[in-house]
Amino acid sequence: MxxxxxxxxxxxxxxxxxxxxxxxxxxxxxxxxxxxxxxxxxxxxxxxxxxxxxxxxxxxxxxxxxxxxxxxxxxxxxxxxxxxxxxxxxxxxxxxxxxxxxxxxxxxxxxxxxxxxxxxxxxxxxxxxxxxxxxxxxxxxxxxNNSQKKKSLFDNSDELTEREKEVVVLICQEFTNNEIAEKLFLSPRTVESHRQRILEKIGAKNTVGLVIYAIVHNIYSPPVNL
Missing domain, CATH: 3.40.50.2300 (Response regulator)
Structure with a gap:
């Protein structure tokens, strides 16, 4: 940085x-x-x-x-x-x-x-x-609360698996692929595959989109800024 x-x-x-x-x-x-x-x-x-x-x-x-x-x-x-x-x-x-x-x-x-x-x-x-x-x-x-608007936010037809949700939460918490791999007992290459598959599933283009998806779908709850 x-x-x-x-x-x-x-x-x-x-x-x-x-x-x-x-x-x-x-x-x-x-x-x-x-x-x-x-x-x-x-x-x-x-x-x-x-x-x-x-x-x-x-x-x-x-x-x-x-x-x-x-x-x-x-x-x-x-x-x-x-x-x-x-x-x-x-x-x-x-x-x-x-x-x-x-x-x-x-x-x-x-x-x-x-x-x-x-x-x-x-x-x-x-x-x-x-x-x-x-x-x-x-x-x-x-x-x-509007189901049509909720659906319009992300063009996703597939639900995330529990493992993918675990990866999403750790990405939201800013862990690197190597750190996620250690925590979940996976290889870094497997974590990267999960990341790419998740982006494809939810229709997000980048990590920011992934984080927002996790927030609006109650997968991840960041600290609320007043």
Whole structure:
């Protein structure tokens, strides 16, 4: 892991962009290496970054032109599946949160969030892959009460086996393949096979999607962030 958390910012409101950058500049363990006022410029500039400056987390707005946040997230998740994405938006609604979860977004925060919640979210996403507040859980719970919406979150037709669920929980707890292999008395290659099969079964593209799947299907319960 890097000594600092590399952050990229995308927002078409210049004042918001500069304000967030200034706020994060006061955190010694966080470095903002890229800012862009639209998705197209961001994608172009992202490709030019050196590996050491490549972001660990992208903070993006939803309402942007000519490319909105939804389209940007879909492109990023296709080209950089392990890249963690946090959405900062004024449009904090259950349906939007559900759609963002389906895309594999790591956190969804209102723009009027307190500073400490914002910093805590960045730290949690960097360490654990996701950040959900108690309000997020309430909204997701409401979303999941609708069977059609629940089914739409993940295109999965096969149930996970008990062994696969054990692997999922350990992945959520950030254990490596070798560590999982030791705990479950398996070979690392077998653990990797389990991981790939799980991703295929649940229709997730990456570890973030796997963690979110585990949360919404009550396989794993992370600490709740208030």
């Amino acid at each position: 890097n000594s600092k958390i590399n952050i990229a910012l995308v927002d078409d409101e210049q004042l918001i962009l500069e304000g967030i950058k200034l706020l994060l500049s006061k955190e010694k363990h966080i470095s903002v290496n890229l800012t862009s006022i639209n998705g197209n410029d961001f994608l172009e500039n992202l490709e030019k970054l050196s590996p050491e400056d490549f972001p660990d987390i992208v903070l993006a707005d939803i309402q942007m032109k000519p490319m909105d946040g939804f389209e940007l997230v879909e492109i990023l998740k296709t080209k950089y599946p392990e890249l963690k994405i946090m959405i900062l938006s004024s449009h904090y609604k259950t349906g939007v949160l559900g759609y963002m979860v389906k895309l594999g977004v790591s956190a969804f925060l209102p723009k009027n969030s307190p500073k400490q919640v914002f910093i805590d979210a960045i730290n949690a996403v960097y360490k654990n892959g996701v950040f959900f507040t108690s309000e997020d859980y309430s909204m997701l719970s409401s979303y999941m």
